[in-house]
Amino acid sequence: MTTSTEPSTATDVLAAAREQVLERGEGLSQQQVFAVLQLGEDRLTELLGLAHEVRMRWCGPEVEVEGIVSVKTGGCPEDCHFCSQSGRFESPVRSVWLDIPGLVEAAKQTAATGATEFCIVAAVRGPDARLMSQVRAGIEAIRAEPATAGINIACSLGMLTQAQVDELAAMGVHRYNHNLETARSHFGSVVTTHTWQERAETLRMVREAGMEVCCGGIMGMGETVEQRAEFAVQLAALEPDEVPMNFLIPQPGTPYEDYDVLAGPEALRTVAAFRLALPRTVLRFAGGRELTLGDLGAEQGMLGGINAIIVGNYLTNLGRPAQADLDMLTELHMPIKALNETL
Amino acid sequence: MDTYCVRCGAPTGEGDHAACRARVAYDPPRYCPGCARRMVVQVSPSGWSARCSAHGEVAGNAQELV
Ligand code: SF4
Numbered sequence: 001m002t003t004s005t006e007p008s009t010a011t012d013v014l015a016a017a018r019e020q021v022l023e024r025g026e027g028l029s030q031q032q033v034f035a036v037l038q039l040g041e042d043r044l045t046e047l048l049g050l051a052h053e054v055r056m057r058w059c060g061p062e063v064e065v066e067g068i069v070s071v072k073t074g075g076c077p078e079d080c081h082f083c084s085q086s087g088r089f090e091s092p093v094r095s096v097w098l099d100i101p102g103l104v105e106a107a108k109q110t111a112a113t114g115a116t117e118f119c120i121v122a123a124v125r126g127p128d129a130r131l132m133s134q135v136r137a138g139i140e141a142i143r144a145e146p147a148t149a150g151i152n153i154a155c156s157l158g159m160l161t162q163a164q165v166d167e168l169a170a171m172g173v174h175r176y177n178h179n180l181e182t183a184r185s186h187f188g189s190v191v192t193t194h195t196w197q198e199r200a201e202t203l204r205m206v207r208e209a210g211m212e213v214c215c216g217g218i219m220g221m222g223e224t225v226e227q228r229a230e231f232a233v234q235l236a237a238l239e240p241d242e243v244p245m246n247f248l249i250p251q252p253g254t255p256y257e258d259y260d261v262l263a264g265p266e267a268l269r270t271v272a273a274f275r276l277a278l279p280r281t282v283l284r285f286a287g288g289r290e291l292t293l294g295d296l297g298a299e300q301g302m303l304g305g306i307n308a309i310i311v312g313n314y315l316t317n318l319g320r321p322a323q324a325d326l327d328m329l330t331e332l333h334m335p336i337k338a339l340n341e342t343l
Numbered sequence: 344m345d346t347y348c349v350r351c352g353a354p355t356g357e358g359d360h361a362a363c364r365a366r367v368a369y370d371p372p373r374y375c376p377g378c379a380r381r382m383v384v385q386v387s388p389s390g391w392s393a394r395c396s397a398h399g400e401v402a403g404n405a406q407e408l409v
Pocket residue numbers: 076077078079080083084085086122123124125158
């Protein structure tokens with residue numbers, strides 16, 4: 001009889017992953033990710049260890065550090081059920097625009113942490129002319145500020161037209177974030193105002209314009225474990241440069257306000273499984289990690305497949321102090337990816 | 344002394360705000376502690392600011408406001 005404590009059979013998924021992912025750099029299939037997600041807690045340490053080895057082998061020890069800021073908060077016409085910025089829910093988040101000095105200040109705060117990435121985010125279905133000109137002016141001002149010299153500027157402004165894609169590429173936006181959020185089969189129960197396919201179309205244009213593709217999602221939105229595995233391979237098929245992993249923060253007033261926060265071990269298992277599906281991708285710890293994992297879990301994630309973090313605060317929620325994360329990286333002997341490597 | 348919970352907007356002297364306190368490390372204040380109006384909040388990488396249309400800017404440590 002095979003139990004989860006006897007992992008030595010030839011069909012054991014972690015043994016297969018060691019050969020397939022660690023040695024050959026091939027991500028796991030959906031079925032294999034599903035098997036990994038079902039491993040018991042008695043195998044969590046082994047799983048995290050393997051995911052860490054995969055990350056070190058295919059990505060190296062550097063950690064990519066990023067700061068983010070919301071340039072336009074709240075009042076979004078879309079209905080993503082997890083989002084406190086949708087204008088369709090009774091959320092306490094009010095609309096606000098960040099001015100150019102505020103954007104530059106946020107970039108300076110980010111650069112001061114040693115981060116190489118600064119992402120400008122807006123709560124919109126897609127940008128209008130006002131937002132595009134605000135982003136353009138913001139990028140110019142950040143580029144003119146000596147304290148943010150050389151920082152890579154990314155954007156996350158919703159769904160784009162081809163003309164907007166071209167405009168952002170011409171501004172030198174180096175990476176564009178647009179999350180598919182969840183498995184395709186689950187998307188319709190999370191968002192009803194646009195489709196997975198519409199989001200995928202923006203990602204295709206971004207890639208074709210030569211910008212790096214950043215695409216991830218949120219765990220813990222009522223998806224099944226099967227759907228988590230489905231999502232991992234759907235992301236892998238996109239070959240994204242970066243995958244941000246968020247964990248649901250149940251937001252007051254949203255349809256998901258009473259959802260449970262993902263349990264720590266489940267979050268860690270998911271991180272490791274995604275690493276085994278995406279051996280070469282920048283896998284970033286994003287929103288919700290503080291709530292679901294706490295301080296200890298952050299460290300376990302860094303030793304379980306993660307190789308990038310958002311430091312400081314998020315868009316509408318607060319993170320732990322940037323210095324706590326930077327100290328953690330020092331303790332783990334993980335160097336922060338330097339700007340000259342990314343230029 | 345604050346009258347209203349900055350996270351849920353209900354009077355601090357009524358009801359249970361334990362859940363609000365548990366989350367306040369990761370949520371900036373949303374309601375004015377003086378009048379419970381929803382505030383305009385801007386989060387930045389290293390801080391936040393919150394403005395009430397009647398009472399002006401509230402800043403500082405959100406933990407002290409619940
Ligand atoms: S499109 Fe973005 S900002 Fe708008 S509701 Fe969806 S997640 Fe929130």
